[in-house]
Structure formats: structure tokens, C-alpha cells
Amino acid sequence: MTGHHLDDTTFAELWANALADNTAPDDHAHLRACAECRLRFTSFSNWMEEVRFDAVSDADEAMSGDRLAAQQAQIFRRLEALERPARVIAFPTYQAGMMRPSPIRRWVLASAAAGLLVGVGLGQMLDLRHPSGAPSAFPADRVADVQPRPAAPERDIVPALALASDEATLAELEEAATPRYEALRAYDTFTPRAADFVQPR
Amino acid sequence: MTGAQTAGLTGREADRVAASAVKAAQAEGRHAEARDRYAELVGRHQRRAARIAYHYLRQPADVDEAVQDAFVKAYSHLATFREELPFEVWFTRILINGCLDRIKARTRRERWMTSMPDGPGGERDFAERTPGHGPSPEDQLLARERRQRLAESIARLPDRQRSVFMLSHYEGHTSREVSALTGLNESTVRVHLFRAIRKLRVLLGEGAVQQGEK
Numbered sequence: 001m002t003g004h005h006l007d008d009t010t011f012a013e014l015w016a017n018a019l020a021d022n023t024a025p026d027d028h029a030h031l032r033a034c035a036e037c038r039l040r041f042t043s044f045s046n047w048m049e050e051v052r053f054d055a056v057s058d059a060d061e062a063m064s065g066d067r068l069a070a071q072q073a074q075i076f077r078r079l080e081a082l083e084r085p086a087r088v089i090a091f092p093t094y095q096a097g098m099m100r101p102s103p104i105r106r107w108v109l110a111s112a113a114a115g116l117l118v119g120v121g122l123g124q125m126l127d128l129r130h131p132s133g134a135p136s137a138f139p140a141d142r143v144a145d146v147q148p149r150p151a152a153p154e155r156d157i158v159p160a161l162a163l164a165s166d167e168a169t170l171a172e173l174e175e176a177a178t179p180r181y182e183a184l185r186a187y188d189t190f191t192p193r194a195a196d197f198v199q200p201r
Numbered sequence: 202m203t204g205a206q207t208a209g210l211t212g213r214e215a216d217r218v219a220a221s222a223v224k225a226a227q228a229e230g231r232h233a234e235a236r237d238r239y240a241e242l243v244g245r246h247q248r249r250a251a252r253i254a255y256h257y258l259r260q261p262a263d264v265d266e267a268v269q270d271a272f273v274k275a276y277s278h279l280a281t282f283r284e285e286l287p288f289e290v291w292f293t294r295i296l297i298n299g300c301l302d303r304i305k306a307r308t309r310r311e312r313w314m315t316s317m318p319d320g321p322g323g324e325r326d327f328a329e330r331t332p333g334h335g336p337s338p339e340d341q342l343l344a345r346e347r348r349q350r351l352a353e354s355i356a357r358l359p360d361r362q363r364s365v366f367m368l369s370h371y372e373g374h375t376s377r378e379v380s381a382l383t384g385l386n387e388s389t390v391r392v393h394l395f396r397a398i399r400k401l402r403v404l405l406g407e408g409a410v411q412q413g414e415k
Contacts, residue, residue: 020391057348076240
């Protein structure tokens with residue numbers, strides 16, 4: 001209270017008491033008697049109401065009816081999920097089958113492995129590449145009879161150009177290569193021939 | 202007593218009847234019936250719960266989660282609900298505790314992470330940008346600024362003052378109810394309420410003066 005009039009602190013106190021008790025805030029002796037304070041208190045009350053209106057309408061605008069409906073649906077989905085027993089996901093059966101082979105398959109695999117082991121073992125013991133005392137498909141006397149093949153005589157390498165000197169052959173070749181179409185004869189005339197490059201002996 | 206039969210009762214009495222029915226149905230394993238009866242409670246308190254959570258959290262997505270969590274938690278723990286207390290008080294306490302936990306978690310997060318900038322104009326979603334037949338864009342802008350200032354001022358109040366002010370002034374609870382909701386004694390509630398009003402008057406002073414001169 002300042003002088004004879006009420007100040008904002010007193011108004012705040014009046015409002016706090018009114019809100020706390022859920023009563024009318026203007027029930028005060030001075031307010032009933034003083035028109036000026038009543039006017040200022042009305043202004044204060046309008047401000048308080050405006051604060052409330054702004055806060056509530058802001059919240060209602062942000063949380064629209066559609067949003068609340070979606071929220072409610074989500075609440076009930078969660079409540080249903082609470083009551084449902086936890087789902088046990090079955091381990092895939094095909095994988096279990098793969099992990100446990102059938103008896104036949106197991107026997108085949110075991111036989112193959114055993115055969116491989118026996119084969120490798122025998123191979124190590126017999127050493128088939130260098131027979132010693134063991135009967136062989138190639139007896140020693142027959143092996144000794146085998147004469148080494150005489151080396152092939154060195155041939156004279158005849159250059160292709162030398163072969164080309166054979167006039168007859170060349171003539172035959174040229175005859176064979178001569179185009180049968182008239183239109184191509186002109187090109188054939190201009191085409192150099194192997195015989196042209198043969199040096200005379 | 203079904204939902205139709207509880208229609209003539211006061212809100213609190215209807216809450217008590219519905220909560221008892223849900224508890225009984227839960228105890229006997231009639232879950233579908235329990236959920237149906239619980240829907241009455243959700244329908245009666247959801248809007249109010251969303252408002253309270255929004256005043257604390259200010260982010261609609263956070264509000265959705267907080268409200269959902271509170272209703273799910275209340276349903277799961279309904280067996281511990283004592284019927285001499287109003288359901289509203291019990292439930293609101295769960296909700297406020299959840300909101301305060303979220304604010305703490307958010308504060309911790311913001312300490313380590315930088316926040317994304319708001320969209321142009323800070324609007325919430327596309328629907329707000331579409332033209333309508335409501336107030337003019339200038340009025341909308343002014344209202345938005347005013348609300349923004351109010352929200353900032355409310356956020357600057359200490360936790361207890363803020364809770365007491367919101368529950369008393371926005372939700373219309375008496376000091377006894379706020380005392381039950383917050384765990385503070387009644388005289389402390391009155392002191393916090395007085396201080397909150399006085400501080401808000403100072404924080405929003407300029408706007409208040411301008412409004413008073415109109």
C-alpha cells in the first residue's frame with residue numbers, strides 16, 4: 001500500500017489469496033471505497049485474465065483436436081501392448097536342419113573322407129613314381145631296349161622369298177588369285193606382286 | 202456402473218467410479234473392459250493434461266510423449282491408487298513429475314548438443330502458414346509475440362513458483378489441491394503464488410502498463 005492507495009504488490013496478494021481460496025479477488029474494503037484503486041485493480045485483473053487466456057489458447061492451438069485424437073490412439077495401442085505377452089520369435093527350422101545332416105549324408109561324407117585319407121596314405125607308402133622292387137608295368141629289360149629317338153636332323157630353313165622364285169608355282173598362285181570379275185581387273189593390275197620383289201639369282 | 206450411468210455424477214465422483222471399475226477389471230483379467238473404462242478417464246483428463254504438459258515442455262512432440270507416458274503409467278499402477286484422493290490429483294502428480302524429468306533430461310542434452318535453428322518465423326508446422334479466415338496476419342503476429350514473451354517470463358520463474366502459478370491460475374486449482382499435487386504445504390503454495398504473480402508483473406511490466414493504459 002502506498003499512501004492511501006493500493007499498489008501492485010497488494011493486488012498480487014489479493015489475487016494470490018483469491019486463487020488459493022477460489023474466491024472473488026475484489027473482496028477488499030479499500031477497493032469497495034476507492035474508485036481509483038478499483039479502476040487500477042480492474043486493469044490488473046484484466047492483465048491476469050489475459051495472461052491466462054494467452055497461455056491456455058497457446059496450448060490449445062499447439063495441441064489441436066487431431067493431435068489429441070492421435071495421442072489417445074497411441075495411448076491405447078501402448079496399453080494393449082502392455083497386456084499382450086511377450087512374443088517369442090522361433091528360431092528358423094531350416095537352419096536347424098542344415099546344422100544336423102541326415103544319416104545317409106553323414107555316411108557319404110565319412111566314406112569320402114576315409115577314402116581320401118587311405119589314398120593319400122597309400123600314395124606316400126608306395127611312391128609310384130620311383131618303383132623299387134615292386135612289379136612294374138614296364139619291366140627293366142624292356143626299358144633298356146628302348147633306344148633313344150635320334151635327334152631330328154637340322155633342316156635348312158628355306159626363306160619364303162626363295163620359294164617364291166619358283167616361277168611355276170607363282171604363276172599358278174597368281175592365276176588362282178586373279179579376279180574373275182572384269183571390274184576388279186584394273187585394281188589387280190595396280191596391285192604389286194610377290195614376283196616383282198624376287199631378286200634374280 | 203457404465204460410462205452412461207456415470208454421466209450424472211460430478212467429475213471427481215465419476216473419476217472415482219471409473220477408476221474403481223478399471224481396478225476391478227484389471228484384477229480379474231478383463232483387460233478389454235478395463236481399457237474401455239479407462240478410456241473415460243483419458244477422455245476427461247487428456248485436454249487438461251496436454252495443457253499442463255505444454256506449459257512445462259513447450260514442444261508438442263515432447264508433450265505427446267509426456268502425456269502418453271503419464272496415462273500408461275497411471276494405468277499400470279492403478280492398483281496403488283488410493284481412492285480417498287481424487288484421480289485428477291494422483292494423475293497430475295504423475296504427469297508433472299514426468300514433465301520435470303523431461304526438462305532435466307533436455308537440459309542435460311542441450312548442454313552437450315547444439316539445437317537446430319527454428320524454421321522461418323519459428324512456426325510449428327505447415328498448417329500454421331496456410332491462409333485462413335481467422336485474425337489478420339498482424340494480429341496473429343502480435344498475439345504470437347505476446348505469447349512468446351509470456352512463455353519466456355513463465356520459464357524464468359523458479360520451478361515451484363511456475364508449477365503453483367500454472368496449476369492455480371491456468372487450471373483453477375485451490376491451494377489445498379495444489380498442495381496435494383505438488384507436495385508443498387498450503388501456506389507455501391500461497392507464498393509461491395504471490396511471488397509468482399509479483400514477479401510476472403515485473404517481467405511483463407511494459408506490456409502490462411501498455412494494456413493498463415488502453
